[in-house]
Amino acid sequence: MTMNRRILAISLTTCAGFVVVSMLFFAVIGQPPVKTLADMVMFAAGDSYSISETLIKTSPILLCALAAAVPGRLGLISVGAEGQLHVGAIFGTAVVLVASDASAFLLLPLMLMAAAIGGGAFGYLPGILRARLEINETISTLVLNYVGILFVSALVYGPWRDAVNLGWPATMPFPPAAVFPTIGGTRVHLGLVVGVILAVALHFAFTRGRWALSIRVLAGNRKVGETFGLNYRRQVVLLMTLGGAIAGIAGIVEVSAVQGRLQPGISIGYGLTGFLVAWLSAHRPLIILPVSVVVAGLISAGDALQLFAKVPAASVVVLQGLLFATALAVPGFLNRYRPYHGT
Amino acid sequence: MELELASLLGMWAAATLRSVTPLLLTTLGETLTQRVGVINLGIEGEMLLGACVGFAVAASTGNPVLGFGAGALAGVALSLVHAGLVLGVRANQIASGLAVWMIGLGVTSYAGRAYVGKQVTSLDTLGSPMTANWPFIGVFLEQTSLAGFAAIAIVLFAAWWLANTRSGLAWRTVGESARVAAENGLNPGRIRLYGIMIGGALAGLGGAILSVDYTQTWAQEMTKGRGLIAVGLVIVARWRPALVLPVCLLFGVAEVAVLRLQSTGVDVSSYLLASSPYIIVILVLVATHMYARRALVMPADLRSVFA
Numbered sequence: 001m002t003m004n005r006r007i008l009a010i011s012l013t014t015c016a017g018f019v020v021v022s023m024l025f026f027a028v029i030g031q032p033p034v035k036t037l038a039d040m041v042m043f044a045a046g047d048s049y050s051i052s053e054t055l056i057k058t059s060p061i062l063l064c065a066l067a068a069a070v071p072g073r074l075g076l077i078s079v080g081a082e083g084q085l086h087v088g089a090i091f092g093t094a095v096v097l098v099a100s101d102a103s104a105f106l107l108l109p110l111m112l113m114a115a116a117i118g119g120g121a122f123g124y125l126p127g128i129l130r131a132r133l134e135i136n137e138t139i140s141t142l143v144l145n146y147v148g149i150l151f152v153s154a155l156v157y158g159p160w161r162d163a164v165n166l167g168w169p170a171t172m173p174f175p176p177a178a179v180f181p182t183i184g185g186t187r188v189h190l191g192l193v194v195g196v197i198l199a200v201a202l203h204f205a206f207t208r209g210r211w212a213l214s215i216r217v218l219a220g221n222r223k224v225g226e227t228f229g230l231n232y233r234r235q236v237v238l239l240m241t242l243g244g245a246i247a248g249i250a251g252i253v254e255v256s257a258v259q260g261r262l263q264p265g266i267s268i269g270y271g272l273t274g275f276l277v278a279w280l281s282a283h284r285p286l287i288i289l290p291v292s293v294v295v296a297g298l299i300s301a302g303d304a305l306q307l308f309a310k311v312p313a314a315s316v317v318v319l320q321g322l323l324f325a326t327a328l329a330v331p332g333f334l335n336r337y338r339p340y341h342g343t
Numbered sequence: 344m345e346l347e348l349a350s351l352l353g354m355w356a357a358a359t360l361r362s363v364t365p366l367l368l369t370t371l372g373e374t375l376t377q378r379v380g381v382i383n384l385g386i387e388g389e390m391l392l393g394a395c396v397g398f399a400v401a402a403s404t405g406n407p408v409l410g411f412g413a414g415a416l417a418g419v420a421l422s423l424v425h426a427g428l429v430l431g432v433r434a435n436q437i438a439s440g441l442a443v444w445m446i447g448l449g450v451t452s453y454a455g456r457a458y459v460g461k462q463v464t465s466l467d468t469l470g471s472p473m474t475a476n477w478p479f480i481g482v483f484l485e486q487t488s489l490a491g492f493a494a495i496a497i498v499l500f501a502a503w504w505l506a507n508t509r510s511g512l513a514w515r516t517v518g519e520s521a522r523v524a525a526e527n528g529l530n531p532g533r534i535r536l537y538g539i540m541i542g543g544a545l546a547g548l549g550g551a552i553l554s555v556d557y558t559q560t561w562a563q564e565m566t567k568g569r570g571l572i573a574v575g576l577v578i579v580a581r582w583r584p585a586l587v588l589p590v591c592l593l594f595g596v597a598e599v600a601v602l603r604l605q606s607t608g609v610d611v612s613s614y615l616l617a618s619s620p621y622i623i624v625i626l627v628l629v630a631t632h633m634y635a636r637r638a639l640v641m642p643a644d645l646r647s648v649f650a
Contacts, residue, residue: 077438129629135629139571139628140625140628142571143568143621143624144621144625146621147621147622150614150615150617150618154614157612158614275441279438312453312456314456315453317445317448317452319449320449321444321448324438324441325424325428325442325443325446328432328435328439329434332434333432335432335433
């Protein structure tokens with residue numbers, strides 16, 4: 001009970017703190033604080049168009065957040081979703097380029113599988129480096145992000161560039177069979193459904209059964225877990241690979257359903273945003289669901305703000321950083337002023 | 344023929360020193376921060392802010408040295424966010440660094456728009472008519488500025504200071520054990536604050552040298568992970584400022600060598616070549632972890648945050 005009250009207090013203080021901090025930020029950049037904030041809420045969820053834009057952005061953020069949360073359950077801090085997303089996009093696109101005549105029933109599952117394998121491989125690498133050599137996974141995943149992004153550029157500026165594009169760096173447009181279907185007349189696509197199903201599945205995987213228990217024990221204390229015969233290193237590799245696979249799926253879904261072809265700039269920092277969402281949600285899949293919608297709303301409101309109020313979209317990156325800093329500051333802040341409440 | 348080879352080597356040496364100078368200062372800064380027991384991934388953002396503010400000041404005053412100073416101050420200012428989160432409210436150090444990075448990235452993308460495509464006066468090169476005909480040295484000086492030599496001097500001084508002075512000993516003690524340091528009358532909180540601030544100053548200075556002296560342009564996200572590479576190189580340099588110099592120089596030589604592949608006629612995508620610094624840093628990390636026991640040299644208090 002006290003635990004729940006503490007989480008509630010932290011959540012409410014974080015929200016209030018973020019509202020104050022973002023209004024300060026708007027004041028500093030010379031925008032009317034209250035009006036801009038109200039505008040952002042309207043742009044994020046004011047009408048059906050705004051809501052569909054927010055939901056389109058939710059799907060890569062949700063998947064990248066799950067990708068960070070999976071290794072996060074073991075206490076690993078993996079920030080590699082951005083690179084894994086790009087490598088997943090490459091692998092999924094390869095399927096389309098090889099079998100562009102295949103039917104959707106064959107093509108879409110194959111694309112998802114290939115993307116999961118590519119992203120998974122890009123997660124396996126920092127995983128095995130951590131498990132075998134104790135190389136810090138945060139540093140290796142951060143550095144590998146740049147590699148994944150550059151691989152996409154190397155391909156679309158090089159062998160994969162469609163000659164019809166007259167120099168524009170992109171593959172050929174995906175055939176209709178390779179485009180993920182949208183939901184009921186909106187632009188919201190099946191990627192969101194995949195994300196929700198994965199979140200629910202991961203919730204059960206991480207809360208019930210032997211595997212959930214062994215991860216919880218190992219995350220709490222590696223040495224204790226190992227005296228019970230649990231294999232820490234194997235779980236590191238497994239969870240890093242699984243996280244990478246989920247981010248890889250985010251990549252191909254974004255390329256297929258939103259961009260329609262592989263090109264540079266398929267992700268506007270979804271990997272880092274996903275990491276933020278996973279951290280805010282304490283790596284819990286069912287909390288990630290609503291939080292990713294809210295953060296997607298923030299980003300999509302930023303796009304609209306740039307369009308209508310001429311506030312550059314970069315301000316949303318500042319807001320994300322401020323949200324992160326606020327969320328990090330609040331628990332310690334509350335502890336400091338209420339030490340007698342205990343944990 | 345002999346003369347030509349000498350000038351070629353001189354050009355390579357100059358290119359290496361120039362490209363590695365920002366990394367050298369940033370890696371030293373992160374080394375000092377980690378020696379007091381704090382890891383700061385936010386130096387990527389601090390370097391970026393230093394590059395942005397340094398370029399803005401240098402472009403509007405026409406004075407590169409003012410730009411360097413402003414860049415260093417900007418780095419310190421952003422590092423105070425990390426200090427507040429980590430020392431003030433005991434937030435997770437890795438997460439706090441990422442938050443600082445996000446703030447730096449956003450602020451520079453926002454404020455830096457005005458400076459895209461602007462001109463800047465950089466430092467004079469060191470060449471003079473007297474040295475122009477000297478083999479190797481002539482070409483080398485022709486293409487380097489004082490910044491690279493100043494950076495090397497700063498690294499050497501920091502290495503000497505940390506190893507041989509009373510205050511250096513205090514810093515090392517805090518990194519090994521804040522508790523022992525406190526029992527001996529030191530103030531670990533204050534020394535860690537200084538450690539974070541000096542890291543921010545050096546990263547900001549490195550960033551300013553990058554934009555004002557090396558590329559001589561400002562571009563969004565122009566540090567491209569150099570700060571994160573610096574965090575990796577700290578481990579390779581075994582947390583020792585004296586080793587920061589050879590490690591960074593070797594890294595620079597490898598980077599320049601790969602980039603020069605293209606000019607020898609090898610047909611490789613420039614994007615693949617651009618990924619080489621990141622792959623090189625992963626490879627040297629693998630080599631370091633395979634051949635050295637790092638547990639023995641890592642500041643002991645870091646181990647709790649940084650497995």
